[in-house]
Amino acid sequence: MSNLQRRKFLKQSAAIASGVTLSALLNQPVFGSAPKKASPVASTIHGQVRGYVDDGINVFKGVRYGADTAARRFMAPLPPESWTGIHEATAYGASSPQGSRGGDNMSEDCLFLNVFTPALRDQGKRPVMFYIHGGAYSGGSGSSPLYDGVRLCKRGNVIVVSINHRLNAFGYLYLARFGGTEFADSGNAGQLDILLALKWVRVNIAEFGGDPANVLVFGQSGGGAKIATMMAMPAAKGLFHKAATMSGQQVTASGPLNATLRTRAMLEALKISPERAGEVRTIPYQRIMEALGTKDPVLPFGSVYFGPVLDERSLTRHPFYPDAPAQSADIPMIIGNTHDETRAFLGGDPTNFTVGWEELPDKLIPNMRVDIQPEVVIAHYRKLYPNLSASDLLFKITTASRSWRGAIIEAEERAKSGSPSYAYQLNWATPKDNGRLGAPHASDIQMVFDNIDKPGATAIGEQAQAMADIMSETFIAFAKNGKPDNKLIPKWRPYTLRDRETMVFDVPSRLEKDPRGEERKLFEKVPYIQAGT
Template sequence: MGETSRRRVLGGAAAGVGWMAAGGAWGADHPVAQTTAGRVRGYLDGGVRVFRGVRYGADTGPRRFQPPVPPTPWRGIVEAHAYGPASPQPGREPNQAEDCLFLNVWTPGLDAARRPVMVYFHGGAYSTGSGSSPLYDGARLARRGDVVVVTVNHRLNAFGYAYLARLVPELADSGAAGQLDLILALRWVRDNIAGFGGDPARVMVFGQSGGGAKIATLMATPAAAGLFHRAATMSGQQVTASGPLNAHQRTLAFLDALKLKPEQAAELRTLPAPRLVEAQAARDPILPFGGIYFGPVLDERSLTRHPFYPDAPPQSAKIPMIIGNTHDETRAFLGNDETNFTVGWDGLAAKLIPNMRVDISPELVIAEYRRLYPHYSPSDVLFAATTASRSWRGAIIEAELRALQGSPAWVYQLDFRSPAEGGRLGAFHTLDIPLVFDNTAAEGSRTGDGPEARRTAAAMSEAFIALARTGDPNHPALPRWEPYALPRRQTMIFDAEPRMADDPRGEERALFARVPYVQPGT
């Protein structure tokens, strides 16, 4: 057994006995860091100090639907070799528990170097995921950029966002609990990261999909002001939050699925967690697709305005920001249905109607795409139109509003195509994650690990590192990346050879700008 494997087995054994303090010294390859709650012991991974499963908040089980609180301080040294549990959720995420307020740190050194700090919020549409995916392993990013990387677990779905204020007044903050967890994690970074070699005055948050949406929401959340100094969102935007009345309707549907009357809502605090997870599969009363949506709520407590409506949030106007998307976002969402690759012109309109998520004539859309791209197949039109109408619109709106505000924003589009499935998935949603983390060879990466993937990863990861370090993503391997401004709409196209373009896919953008955009979940 190799040394790394041995350490991970030991870490797993430590996790198996729970959060027990351990005394003694294991030597230089097991570094110890001090936090405000107590000492933690990590391990070395190729010269990077790694601390997994560091507690930043107390068990949320006894405080279900309530704001988080810091952990009770401990004595001795706690082993930080294994990831902490993820929030209860549907799907295959391992190791779930309501005691889920843990984070992970990768650092080149426990010294006074004051390195930039890159805090990653995972995706999963506020419903699923954790900070422990192999794609989010921060060792390579920490080594490449001499930065400190942090990933975070927090409460998700109903546990983090069920809005109970109109039924159980003492749980008035329940619709923001998941966001309040993230704020507590950022306060932990502020108070502790210097002990891990980081600079609490240079904290960058970055996240993909739901993680980016969480960041957009934090940019308009007063309690988050001052806790981060740069931001980057990857295919994740939050133009508007769920309104309180829609959120209340969702809570009523959730109660109905649990066979509870509204006056029994307080019983949600004591039901077994698996029952709450199962009930979320009930049909959403607002959206015409999927299970019950739980996400940020305009609760007039934590969130007193929509994130990017009617303008960009003034409190974050001075925060430098990257806003990115992938060229073929919906090939990830719709690519599992083989009929989406074989659809003909006669069946295309019926495919577009439920998947564009905006109210526009599908016949008009088809005609316009056939004019713009006469070589496109019906399948190509399906994926392009649903990407432009559904997944790209929010990013455009946020970039436009930042430009109108005079706030710095650098916009990118990922064109690098995955070699998976013969290349038919293109630059799909999530493909930028292993590129930004420089993890093209990691388990689960679909970038391949060839020269073009590695060049694209170098360009993207160095840009994110540069933003964290200086507030500007430019670096020598890129053409000059200009901030997004109207009417030019300057955009960095990331591919094996990055390039700048003005208003890429501009005619597609203009087509869907003719109709209102409604944030899914609003």
């Protein structure tokens, strides 16, 4: 040990002996280094982590919130073991095993989160914006450049947290009916991961300058659906205080019997008999990944569906059926969608832009996701929009029947119970690719995070930053106050059954009463059941 190191050690030991806290000690600059450039170190209940500074924001990536799930495959997660020394937190952690969207860094050891914060240990009590990524329940991670929290932190003096958790079969394969207590939580393991991350926030976020009593959960697509599900999970009560869903809703969960049929299909693909179901806990995880493409035995389309299960354990009721869950009635909620949702799903097929009137019914049948005569729907829409082409109606009809429907149900059920809800529709269409995709699914992410310059962003043109300003300021205001009002939008009144108030995000934005009202009325005549149910 050098003389300099010995003096530093003796100084720290004396400080600790005299009652100086570890947090206070960590706030001191490293000898010989400028405080502004020092790598930030934070203390969690499990151990210390070292991050880095990006544009004045302290960034901690790949912070462990749960133990390796490989040894507890299909079981509820556990907190991590405590560690000694300082763990480096400068790179994203592994994502859950999945398809190609997971990249090269995939592992069952995937319970990691990321924290972006303006300051540490300053008792700032900043609002916490806890983001849950999309990708249905099957793919994605918290590592996308679009979810980078630096700009939100700088703009709003907030904390941003993003997470990874178990997905697809690893998070939602329902094995409970095949016996064994180890399978009891298998249908909702991915949801339980998210709750564990929220518990981590509750006990650790003050160290990062955040307020554990002011947590907004927000998420897009599957992330929004996970939030809707949590609003009906008894174990989630008290872990978050506001919610915002972006093109993601969960009216009904997967039924246990249909979920069992899907598990049987997976076991068959793995060549494991139901009597030997326990073997699925120990086979190489790559074999499970290879079976994810198994045809769904319940739905007439797609590979096997994974999502939350009505297991009468973690989830004892459907999220928004037959009504809005009473346990979250007092939680303010934003429920949003985009104007052209299905252009993201169907826009990759060139024939969908050239479809004729005779072909349109057959195009609609697999894509409306509700059981109604397509000819009746087409006739109704041609009266509403006589100047639109068959291609335009394909996207408009599928958006209303497949994507908006669940969000409207959630807003209406919350309005019936008097719960504070704010509905929005993103109308602003990027001029990218001559505007052919309009405002598609996922186009609001870049706006809310104010990340239109990040890889993967599609917002271009002179209005793009103005639109990002509007949406990011709105979400920041909601995180702080539970109300989205700010100087960049008109007064946003909560959604009521009388007026169905909806903020139409555009440049400028406006509050409308019941946009798409005639479309809503048409599809109300047929039941809506979530695809996984």
